Amino acid sequence: MPELRQNPATKEWVIIATERAKRPEDFCRSNNLPPLPEHDPGCPFCEGNESTTPPEILAYRNFGTCPNTPGWWIRIVPNKFAALVPEGNLRRIKSEEFFRYMDGVGEHEVLIEDPKHNATFHNMNQKQIEEIFLAYRERYLALREDPRYEMIIIFKNHGFNAGTSLIHTHSQLVATPVTPSHIRHRLEEAMRYFDDNGECVYCVEAKKEQKVQERIVFETDNFLSFIPFAASSPFEIMVLPKEHVSSFESSPAGKIKELAYVMKQVMMRIHVGLTHPDYNYMIFSSPCHEKDVEYYHWHLKIVPRVASVAGFEMGSGIYINTVIPEKAAQFLRNVKF
Amino acid sequence: MPELRQNPATKEWVIIATERAKRPEDFCRSNNLPPLPEHDPGCPFCEGNESTTPPEILAYRNFGTCPNTPGWWIRIVPNKFAALVPEGNLRRIKSEEFFRYMDGVGEHEVLIEDPKHNATFHNMNQKQIEEIFLAYRERYLALREDPRYEMIIIFKNHGFNAGTSLIHTHSQLVATPVTPSHIRHRLEEAMRYFDDNGECVYCVEAKKEQKVQERIVFETDNFLSFIPFAASSPFEIMVLPKEHVSSFESSPAGKIKELAYVMKQVMMRIHVGLTHPDYNYMIFSSPCHEKDVEYYHWHLKIVPRVASVAGFEMGSGIYINTVIPEKAAQFLRNVKF
Numbered sequence: 001m002p003e004l005r006q007n008p009a010t011k012e013w014v015i016i017a018t019e020r021a022k023r024p025e026d027f028c029r030s031n032n033l034p035p036l037p038e039h040d041p042g043c044p045f046c047e048g049n050e051s052t053t054p055p056e057i058l059a060y061r062n063f064g065t066c067p068n069t070p071g072w073w074i075r076i077v078p079n080k081f082a083a084l085v086p087e088g089n090l091r092r093i094k095s096e097e098f099f100r101y102m103d104g105v106g107e108h109e110v111l112i113e114d115p116k117h118n119a120t121f122h123n124m125n126q127k128q129i130e131e132i133f134l135a136y137r138e139r140y141l142a143l144r145e146d147p148r149y150e151m152i153i154i155f156k157n158h159g160f161n162a163g164t165s166l167i168h169t170h171s172q173l174v175a176t177p178v179t180p181s182h183i184r185h186r187l188e189e190a191m192r193y194f195d196d197n198g199e200c201v202y203c204v205e206a207k208k209e210q211k212v213q214e215r216i217v218f219e220t221d222n223f224l225s226f227i228p229f230a231a232s233s234p235f236e237i238m239v240l241p242k243e244h245v246s247s248f249e250s251s252p253a254g255k256i257k258e259l260a261y262v263m264k265q266v267m268m269r270i271h272v273g274l275t276h277p278d279y280n281y282m283i284f285s286s287p288c289h290e291k292d293v294e295y296y297h298w299h300l301k302i303v304p305r306v307a308s309v310a311g312f313e314m315g316s317g318i319y320i321n322t323v324i325p326e327k328a329a330q331f332l333r334n335v336k337f
Numbered sequence: 338m339p340e341l342r343q344n345p346a347t348k349e350w351v352i353i354a355t356e357r358a359k360r361p362e363d364f365c366r367s368n369n370l371p372p373l374p375e376h377d378p379g380c381p382f383c384e385g386n387e388s389t390t391p392p393e394i395l396a397y398r399n400f401g402t403c404p405n406t407p408g409w410w411i412r413i414v415p416n417k418f419a420a421l422v423p424e425g426n427l428r429r430i431k432s433e434e435f436f437r438y439m440d441g442v443g444e445h446e447v448l449i450e451d452p453k454h455n456a457t458f459h460n461m462n463q464k465q466i467e468e469i470f471l472a473y474r475e476r477y478l479a480l481r482e483d484p485r486y487e488m489i490i491i492f493k494n495h496g497f498n499a500g501t502s503l504i505h506t507h508s509q510l511v512a513t514p515v516t517p518s519h520i521r522h523r524l525e526e527a528m529r530y531f532d533d534n535g536e537c538v539y540c541v542e543a544k545k546e547q548k549v550q551e552r553i554v555f556e557t558d559n560f561l562s563f564i565p566f567a568a569s570s571p572f573e574i575m576v577l578p579k580e581h582v583s584s585f586e587s588s589p590a591g592k593i594k595e596l597a598y599v600m601k602q603v604m605m606r607i608h609v610g611l612t613h614p615d616y617n618y619m620i621f622s623s624p625c626h627e628k629d630v631e632y633y634h635w636h637l638k639i640v641p642r643v644a645s646v647a648g649f650e651m652g653s654g655i656y657i658n659t660v661i662p663e664k665a666a667q668f669l670r671n672v673k674f
Binding site: 002003004006010011013015018019098100102103104105151153156163164174176180181183204205208212284308311315 | 338339340341342343345347348349350352353354355356357418419420421422425433435436437438439440441442488490491492493494498499500501509511513514515517518519520522541542545548549566567617618619620621638640645646647648649651652653654655657
């Protein structure tokens, strides 16, 4: 019997499709890609090719080395093919008194996570992951100061099925001058829960998941990673701080260090357990002008791209998940590496 | 300069990314798939293999032929791997006083659009397309009578990138016992527009598009097909009746005939212009229990799968469209076939 489950935070329903249920092992890929070289002369993100990207915004580099030269271990540059640009007018305009538009004002940055072409997030040492998250935070805090921006979205696309066009490991930051309606709906649902119950819905979700235990993938003192009760796709993972905090960028350095440890543990389980799938991760943080709110709770979502979206999902917004979340979590908990 | 555009009906923002802009021609596929045989002995949807599907619910077949035997030109059967099943309890249950779920009650039907294995929607004659839409309507009207169902979603997945697993041309109908939050948000926005302006937002959209003209792909007396002002992906097309009508299944036979003509014209343009891309289409109709409402307007959306969804879209809900809608429409208008 299939089951309909509702995400308690977003109110979205998903179908847990038992009739089409697959075993976690069915998602393993058999095709092994050829190994990458440590350096690719044609790759703009490789060390030595710094002149082929726009000038760097920030780099963590060896003392005494010059900007836009080798010697860095993390490097942030403007996206050469930016979706939004940091100039233009913020005014909303209506044509025909109906169609609303505005200049595409914003920021679009690329964070190159490693100088080596063959580095991968899951093979990095924990210290490097920690510095990636510290760099996210540093850019987040800087971009938040610009009053034009409403939202900052940090995300990573790994692999062609996850929408990346450059294979060299990187993530991206985009600042937008609008709050997307998708995010607004999440905020409203969280606000409604808070108004009804006097508690943050994500805080309650974390407590309930700790009580039930069966969907937890990995847990530390301050962080919980689990497959949500109403996960919209197989092996989708939520990582969130146990303590209430609405914005990612408020996390102190100690917490970032612990987050890096959790990310390493979780990504290794995905990589080994599902044999290096493509994936995305996204950080959901409160909007720039609502940074300390009682009702919202920052979190990170990891989505291995093992399922595809078809007409039903596009027409209804209901996702069909073919792996029972409890089984997916058990599978990932048991991965050895 | 990129542009942010807001969908007037859903309030979703999209980025029209001029820095990454592509020419419509860039989306043409070069790989020609080998032609399919007219009959595949292993295909459950081929004529002669009727016994390999669950028993038919409805078929348009030659006079005197028996159910579940050859002689049909359209055939509807239950999905063998149904996402929802027509039994179970409608009661919403909460576990841990927090996680809401219910039995996966619903219907999941497959409409086999042609007995021939190598038939394709765009190559069918218009009469066959008309009968497909008449069959949608017939099943829609039947399913709507079941008080358990809140929404009926009709959709088609064409090609592996569009999420299909069986190549034989077919579409699907799903009846759900809940109104998805994605649909609820659309209804609420449409309601808000109606309350403010006393007009259906889709009626106004159609009128404005007719006035501006530049995004229209194909138009008849009663139907308009156009690339929306804030299309979320390249070549996404809206087809809607010009006259206000909230539910698809209320369309009289004459309108269905005209709709079939529009679909044939539009699908040929997509097929020839973009060299047979994979695509989805979905019918958005009002919920079963709100079938005649002033504020909602049924429409059909066609999405050629030429772009992929990555972390930014998943994190923000903002889509990046790399083809300017006016240029996409001009390109499709000019396709010769």
